[in-house]
Amino acid sequence: MVQHFIESQQLTLNLMFSLFQRADQLRHGTHEVLKGKVMATLFYEPSTRTRLSFESAMLKLGGQVITTENAKEFAAVVKGESMEDTIRVIASYVDCIVLRHFEEGAAKKAAAMSTVPVVNAGDGRGQHPTQALLDMYTIYRELGRLDHLKIAMVGDLANGRTTRSLSYLLGKCEDIEIMFVSPPHLKVGDDIKDYLNKHHVIWHEETNLDAVLPLVDIVYLTRIQRERMSSIDYFNAKGNYILTQKNLQALKPTARVLHPLPHVEEIDLSMEVEQTDPRVAYFRQAQNGLYVRMALLDFLLNQKFEEQPTQADAP
Amino acid sequence: MVQHFIESQQLTLNLMFSLFQRADQLRHGTHEVLKGKVMATLFYEPSTRTRLSFESAMLKLGGQVITTENAKEFAAVVKGESMEDTIRVIASYVDCIVLRHFEEGAAKKAAAMSTVPVVNAGDGRGQHPTQALLDMYTIYRELGRLDHLKIAMVGDLANGRTTRSLSYLLGKCEDIEIMFVSPPHLKVGDDIKDYLNKHHVIWHEETNLDAVLPLVDIVYLTRIQRERMSSIDYFNAKGNYILTQKNLQALKPTARVLHPLPHVEEIDLSMEVEQTDPRVAYFRQAQNGLYVRMALLDFLLNQKFEEQPTQADAP
Amino acid sequence: MVQHFIESQQLTLNLMFSLFQRADQLRHGTHEVLKGKVMATLFYEPSTRTRLSFESAMLKLGGQVITTENAKEFAAVVKGESMEDTIRVIASYVDCIVLRHFEEGAAKKAAAMSTVPVVNAGDGRGQHPTQALLDMYTIYRELGRLDHLKIAMVGDLANGRTTRSLSYLLGKCEDIEIMFVSPPHLKVGDDIKDYLNKHHVIWHEETNLDAVLPLVDIVYLTRIQRERMSSIDYFNAKGNYILTQKNLQALKPTARVLHPLPHVEEIDLSMEVEQTDPRVAYFRQAQNGLYVRMALLDFLLNQKFEEQPTQADAP
Numbered sequence: 001m002v003q004h005f006i007e008s009q010q011l012t013l014n015l016m017f018s019l020f021q022r023a024d025q026l027r028h029g030t031h032e033v034l035k036g037k038v039m040a041t042l043f044y045e046p047s048t049r050t051r052l053s054f055e056s057a058m059l060k061l062g063g064q065v066i067t068t069e070n071a072k073e074f075a076a077v078v079k080g081e082s083m084e085d086t087i088r089v090i091a092s093y094v095d096c097i098v099l100r101h102f103e104e105g106a107a108k109k110a111a112a113m114s115t116v117p118v119v120n121a122g123d124g125r126g127q128h129p130t131q132a133l134l135d136m137y138t139i140y141r142e143l144g145r146l147d148h149l150k151i152a153m154v155g156d157l158a159n160g161r162t163t164r165s166l167s168y169l170l171g172k173c174e175d176i177e178i179m180f181v182s183p184p185h186l187k188v189g190d191d192i193k194d195y196l197n198k199h200h201v202i203w204h205e206e207t208n209l210d211a212v213l214p215l216v217d218i219v220y221l222t223r224i225q226r227e228r229m230s231s232i233d234y235f236n237a238k239g240n241y242i243l244t245q246k247n248l249q250a251l252k253p254t255a256r257v258l259h260p261l262p263h264v265e266e267i268d269l270s271m272e273v274e275q276t277d278p279r280v281a282y283f284r285q286a287q288n289g290l291y292v293r294m295a296l297l298d299f300l301l302n303q304k305f306e307e308q309p310t311q312a313d314a315p
Numbered sequence: 316m317v318q319h320f321i322e323s324q325q326l327t328l329n330l331m332f333s334l335f336q337r338a339d340q341l342r343h344g345t346h347e348v349l350k351g352k353v354m355a356t357l358f359y360e361p362s363t364r365t366r367l368s369f370e371s372a373m374l375k376l377g378g379q380v381i382t383t384e385n386a387k388e389f390a391a392v393v394k395g396e397s398m399e400d401t402i403r404v405i406a407s408y409v410d411c412i413v414l415r416h417f418e419e420g421a422a423k424k425a426a427a428m429s430t431v432p433v434v435n436a437g438d439g440r441g442q443h444p445t446q447a448l449l450d451m452y453t454i455y456r457e458l459g460r461l462d463h464l465k466i467a468m469v470g471d472l473a474n475g476r477t478t479r480s481l482s483y484l485l486g487k488c489e490d491i492e493i494m495f496v497s498p499p500h501l502k503v504g505d506d507i508k509d510y511l512n513k514h515h516v517i518w519h520e521e522t523n524l525d526a527v528l529p530l531v532d533i534v535y536l537t538r539i540q541r542e543r544m545s546s547i548d549y550f551n552a553k554g555n556y557i558l559t560q561k562n563l564q565a566l567k568p569t570a571r572v573l574h575p576l577p578h579v580e581e582i583d584l585s586m587e588v589e590q591t592d593p594r595v596a597y598f599r600q601a602q603n604g605l606y607v608r609m610a611l612l613d614f615l616l617n618q619k620f621e622e623q624p625t626q627a628d629a630p
Numbered sequence: 631m632v633q634h635f636i637e638s639q640q641l642t643l644n645l646m647f648s649l650f651q652r653a654d655q656l657r658h659g660t661h662e663v664l665k666g667k668v669m670a671t672l673f674y675e676p677s678t679r680t681r682l683s684f685e686s687a688m689l690k691l692g693g694q695v696i697t698t699e700n701a702k703e704f705a706a707v708v709k710g711e712s713m714e715d716t717i718r719v720i721a722s723y724v725d726c727i728v729l730r731h732f733e734e735g736a737a738k739k740a741a742a743m744s745t746v747p748v749v750n751a752g753d754g755r756g757q758h759p760t761q762a763l764l765d766m767y768t769i770y771r772e773l774g775r776l777d778h779l780k781i782a783m784v785g786d787l788a789n790g791r792t793t794r795s796l797s798y799l800l801g802k803c804e805d806i807e808i809m810f811v812s813p814p815h816l817k818v819g820d821d822i823k824d825y826l827n828k829h830h831v832i833w834h835e836e837t838n839l840d841a842v843l844p845l846v847d848i849v850y851l852t853r854i855q856r857e858r859m860s861s862i863d864y865f866n867a868k869g870n871y872i873l874t875q876k877n878l879q880a881l882k883p884t885a886r887v888l889h890p891l892p893h894v895e896e897i898d899l900s901m902e903v904e905q906t907d908p909r910v911a912y913f914r915q916a917q918n919g920l921y922v923r924m925a926l927l928d929f930l931l932n933q934k935f936e937e938q939p940t941q942a943d944a945p
Contacts, residue, residue, distance in 0.1 A: 038371050052723055066371050089364065092602035264711065351690070404891060408917070
């Protein structure tokens with residue numbers, strides 16, 4: 001049976017732990033578990049960082065890659081081939097498809113037609129489930145646990161795909177407390193709040209980052225998108241959502257700073273601090289993406305990825 | 316001696332059968348017959364589907380690939396390097412060049428300069444011989460023979476490169492009957508008709524697809540190019556050249572539907588029919604391109620591709 | 631300790647000879663010395679020829695490649711990620727980065743942040759040290775020595791990056807005499823002249839190529855950039871800086887013609903002469919780029935590249 005990875009709802013705690021243990025193993029040595037296999041990275045919009053991470057993951061397992069950042073050209077030639085037909089053709093050339101698409105739901109449609117595993121590498125305003133997976137893997141790596149956690153999520157929580165997915169996955173863990181730190185007009189959605197309530201996750205809303213920093217195990221920063229607010233709102237807001245050398249001091253020694261990257265002004269640390277302070281974890285987080293994608297590809301292509309029933313409670 | 320694959324005239328029946336038998340073998344297992352070899356895909360115009368098919372073929376033989384869809388840039392830098400010089404440089408980096416070019420005859424010019432095998436992946440209005448090869452391979456796979464065939468070719472036969480090449484190759488086979496089905500102003504050229512007469516191939520011209528469907532072993536559909544006729548001609552014509560769920564019923568159970576893909580409105584079948592009716596062969600046809608290109612690369616790089624004298628009777 | 635190759639100043643005579651001997655070995659057989667390793671080609675501006683040469687080098691050593699000619703997109707997404715951050719992320723996916731950038735000094739900045747070797751594949755008006763390396767390797771291959779040489783450098787010597795680097799490296803060799811042949815307003819810079827004086831290299835300036843050809847062991851041609859002079863200057867000048875079938879006759883039988891390629895009108899030889907006259911060495915020179923880059927990658931990734939003190943006397 002063909003296995004796909006389309007949405008974070010497929011991830012149970014058990015599956016995550018299995019993937020993380022496999023990812024830990026794959027950090028060392030060279031591997032050939034996907035020798036003879038070919039993966040296509042089919043990107044309908046460019047996302048170089050994500051593409052390179054998947055491609056390196058495949059190569060480091062002994063597999064091979066064919067690639068296009070120009071997938072729209074398939075359709076353009078004749079003004080009308082459906083994405084489903086494209087998927088059927090490409091699936092006949094390869095052993096696995098990594099799909100990036102600008103339309104929500106595209107990955108699900110692709111999986112329905114594909115004779116080989118499809119991995120969702122982001123579909124519009126929909127999901128980007130390997131980002132959620134690498135975020136959880138980073139917490140697991142950095143703190144050694146996925147429970148008994150206090151987490152601050154900071155920035156644009158209304159539009160942020162990463163913080164939504166992370167909240168969702170944390171709902172599967174024990175003894176979680178989330179502090180949502182955002183400008184008033186960029187608060188996290190009610191659907192997430194309802195979901196967290198149902199799963200007994202404690203949550204608060206805050207507007208000031210400094211007040212929260214001393215309390216948490218994880219600070220998950222995201223970009224305040226200047227284009228989503230007035231200049232005055234931005235000017236008033238931004239100081240509250242920037243991590244600086246100064247307010248970093250308030251963070252517990254065992255705490256960790258995460259960010260999906262790329263970061264801009266919401267992180268204002270010197271390169272030296274970034275390189276030496278063990279609490280700065282976001283570059284290790286990016287590297288974790290490589291290893292957890294290796295584990296995922298190994299599971300999908302070597303039939304170790306038991307499909308979990310889609311959970312109806314997903315937000 | 317360096318061997319190239321530039322035009323379908325190089326294909327004798329014997330060579331085709333050898334390639335097809337090799338392609339059949341290569342469908343199974345993993346292969347390393349091109350280990351240590353590097354192929355360049357040098358595309359002066361994008362053709363993602365063809366490029367990915369060649370690249371996967373090379374990788375699945377244990378070879379490696381370097382690629383550019385940006386080959387025009389070579390020339391652009393200094394406004395004047397000849398394609399021949401580019402070929403000489405690239406040939407010194409790799410073991411094989413797959414060339415796509417917008418100018419007819421480019422592949423031949425490239426082969427003349429190259430110290431490694433050149434494969435023509437389409438040169439303007441010229442040839443695209445691996446497409447013709449995969450079409451013949453599909454007939455061989457689906458029907459188990461390349462003789463005693465009744466074939467309908469449908470659509471724009473005046474401009475269609477694929478139907479011309481296929482007619483040419485069928486001229487080498489025994490007991491062939493071709494029905495050309497096209498709007499009156501898009502009929503197949505006289506050169507093809509002369510060639511078929513000379514090779515004792517029976518042919519007719521028809522304008523109505525429905526009348527032909529019950530009679531044939533193969534329906535080879537191509538796109539009616541709306542931009543090549545007036546709206547009224549198109550409106551009157553199009554119903555006659557579309558395969559629908561209804562007229563598909565008239566096709567013999569053992570017959571097969573082929574199409575070079577991508578298809579648009581000339582095929583109006585549900586996805587379910589496409590997936591379950593064994594007569595719908597065009598996705599298998601696309602996949603056959605992978606295997607026959609594997610066989611071709613193996614022959615060219617491992618010196619099994621004996622060059623055939625170019626036949627003077629080519630159209 | 632991480633080793634980088636950023637500027638030609640790192641090349642001592644000893645290191646060059648070691649690289650050239652390794653390059654000679656790597657011309658034969660297949661190799662797996664970089665098996666399991668992944669290289670990223672991170673190009674902020676396209677340079678297809680250089681990129682393909684590096685990529686083929688990596689693949690022919692058993693390594694793998696991930697690639698982008700679209701590296702600007704990293705920054706574009708959020709209008710603000712620094713190149714240093716991009717390097718840190720990519721360095722966490724791969725074992726080596728080949729960087730092409732439009733800004734002088736970019737490679738040095740990248741190396742400072744990278745946890746894996748960085749190779750400079752050209753940074754703006756700065757360096758392109760693997761070009762200088764392959765030029766020297768070609769002299770070594772063609773003449774069997776790097777000393778007792780008379781060399782003509784021809785064309786735009788004021789702006790040419792390649793002739794500057796080559797002059798610099800020749801300054802490390804014994805008994806060198808350089809003839810700079812250029813239009814009066816495109817003479818080589820005083821810094822190079824000072825450097826050569828300091829290193830006891832004899833040099834002259836000439837304006838007429840024909841007078842120089844019978845005297846030299848190497849003619850290193852470069853493009854006269856028409857856009858850098860008036861039409862009249864160009865018309866008067868160009869005849870003096872073109873190698874033709876006629877003036878080629880004046881060249882000694884053991885001499886060699888080099889050119890960094892692509893060439894345009896400054897070389898006016900028939901393809902037959904280019905293919906049969908052993909003095910025409912510029913296509914072999916391009917191929918040498920492949921082998922010397924293989925040697926370089928082997929040295930950098932397998933820790934054989936001992937860093938030399940940067941020499942203060944670099945021009």
